[in-house]
Amino acid sequence: METFDVGIIGAGIHGASAAFHLTQAGAKPVIIERTVPAGGPTGRSSAICRAYYTNPFLARIARDSIEMFEGFEELTGRDAGFRRTGLLYLHPPGDVADVARSVGKLNELGIETQLLDVDTLAERFPAFDFEGIGVGAYELGAGHSDPSAATSGLFDRAVQLGATPRIGLGVVALEPRRSGGAILGLSDGSRVACDTVLIAAGPWTRPLALQAGADLPLHAERHFVAVYRWAGVEPVPAHGDTAQGYYLRPEGDELFLSGKLLPEPPVDPDHLDESIHDDEAAWVAERLVDRVPHLAAAQVARGWASLYDVSPDWQPVIGEVAPGVFVDAGTSGHGYKLAPALGREVARMVLGEDTDRGLVDFHPSRFDDGRTLDAGYREAHILG
Numbered sequence: 285m286e287t288f289d290v291g292i293i294g295a296g297i298h299g300a301s302a303a304f305h306l307t308q309a310g311a312k313p314v315i316i317e318r319t320v321p322a323g324g325p326t327g328r329s330s331a332i333c334r335a336y337y338t339n340p341f342l343a344r345i346a347r348d349s350i351e352m353f354e355g356f357e358e359l360t361g362r363d364a365g366f367r368r369t370g371l372l373y374l375h376p377p378g379d380v381a382d383v384a385r386s387v388g389k390l391n392e393l394g395i396e397t398q399l400l401d402v403d404t405l406a407e408r409f410p411a412f413d414f415e416g417i418g419v420g421a422y423e424l425g426a427g428h429s430d431p432s433a434a435t436s437g438l439f440d441r442a443v444q445l446g447a448t449p450r451i452g453l454g455v456v457a458l459e460p461r462r463s464g465g466a467i468l469g470l471s472d473g474s475r476v477a478c479d480t481v482l483i484a485a486g487p488w489t490r491p492l493a494l495q496a497g498a499d500l501p502l503h504a505e506r507h508f509v510a511v512y513r514w515a516g517v518e519p520v521p522a523h524g525d526t527a528q529g530y531y532l533r534p535e536g537d538e539l540f541l542s543g544k545l546l547p548e549p550p551v552d553p554d555h556l557d558e559s560i561h562d563d564e565a566a567w568v569a570e571r572l573v574d575r576v577p578h579l580a581a582a583q584v585a586r587g588w589a590s591l592y593d594v595s596p597d598w599q600p601v602i603g604e605v606a607p608g609v610f611v612d613a614g615t616s617g618h619g620y621k622l623a624p625a626l627g628r629e630v631a632r633m634v635l636g637e638d639t640d641r642g643l644v645d646f647h648p649s650r651f652d653d654g655r656t657l658d659a660g661y662r663e664a665h666i667l668g
């Protein structure tokens with residue numbers, strides 16, 4: 285049986301980033317992915333990269349990730365397609381004090397964010413109707429990137445530095461070892477022994493962790509992305525509307541993407557309906573037109589749906605769940621942009637090195653202790 289110091293299950297952006305940082309630190313992990321890198325939810329992500337977080341640790345991680353996306357080619361030899369657009373956040377009047385406090389903290393962290401009252405919003409963004417909005421925030425450095433390119437960049441670099449890829453093979457059994465780590469049974473009948481294991485399997489993390497004795501309170505939700513054509517209308521800036529519960533970002537010059545900021549019911553991740561439904565495109569179109577009336581002339585192009593792996597407080601679940609068995613999951617619809625810099629902390633955790641002290645808050649034991657982390661604003665927990 286082959287033996288590895290680290291076995292990573294899943295090559296979404298989290299598994300790929302952990303592999304990248306582990307190999308930078310001299311480790312030689314095996315990465316086991318049953319489809320292809322970014323073949324799961326990562327590849328279907330809207331891939332908005334913002335550091336507008338209420339949680340200070342995640343704000344710092346997102347800030348550092350955006351810096352990595354910008355310098356991706358130097359790090360990995362590949363362009364992650366990062367496009368800086370800036371991002372406008374709209375909030376109802378009840379959020380004024382919280383947003384002002386949060387914007388102050390973000391600026392202290394070097395995340396340049398402007399606090400905008402309604403008069404300033406109306407002056408700067410004349411295409412918008414600010415009915416129901418009490419305050420805005422504008423993050424100058426936010427943007428989006430290409431999730432498949434970014435994941436492949438991290439993954440390929442890890443392989444160049446000595447990681448072993450096992451692509452197209454699923455982990456079908458995880459047998460924890462008394463000495464720590466686990467023996468992983470793969471879908472081709474082979475087995476690998478791993479001194480430590482990192483489960484980064486997104487919505488499929490729970491059944492794997494259960495085999496190590498950890499019942500994590502994670503569930504999957506189906507979320508859609510609607511794609512529209514500007515069709516000659518004046519493009520509007522990327523924005524997230526917490527009053528109406530949607531976001532919009534440009535995609536190239538012709539298109540924009542839009543989706544929901546609100547929770548959905550739990551679903552079975554193995555029976556996903558990946559197509560967008562007419563009523564979903566209509567739900568978001570109605571809100572878009574309320575906010576930006578001239579978008580009535582935009583055209584529905586297409587769309588898709590994929591999965592969020594959601595934790596009870598909508599914050600990531602990261603930590604050791606059995607001796608030598610770790611998880612990095614539960615990213616709750618906002619984990620794409622965290623991955624490049626978070627992977628460094630995850631790699632340190634797996635190697636038993638000191639991590640940023642902020643990481644400990646994300647250990648799944650918080651749920652056993654009845655603790656949850658604050659996240660976002662009201663139902664828009666996704667803002668983290």
Ligand SMILES: Cc1cc2nc3c(=O)[nH]c(=O)nc-3n(C[C@H](O)[C@H](O)[C@H](O)COP(=O)(O)OP(=O)(O)OC[C@H]3O[C@@H](n4cnc5c(N)ncnc54)[C@H](O)[C@@H]3O)c2cc1C
Nearest residue numbers: 294296297298318324326329330331332455486619620621
């Ligand atoms: C529609 C949508 C829009 C989103 N928009 C944003 C956004 O704008 N910004 C943002 O930051 N985040 C966004 N997210 C969230 C973000 O994409 C996720 O948080 C992130 O991609 C999770 O990455 P991951 O590596 O943890 O998991 P995944 O991408 O789920 O990867 C897990 C991998 O594990 C593999 N796997 C599972 N089980 C096994 C097994 N037994 N054996 C081997 N391999 C296995 C899967 O095939 C998969 O490739 C969005 C997500 C979706 C679905």
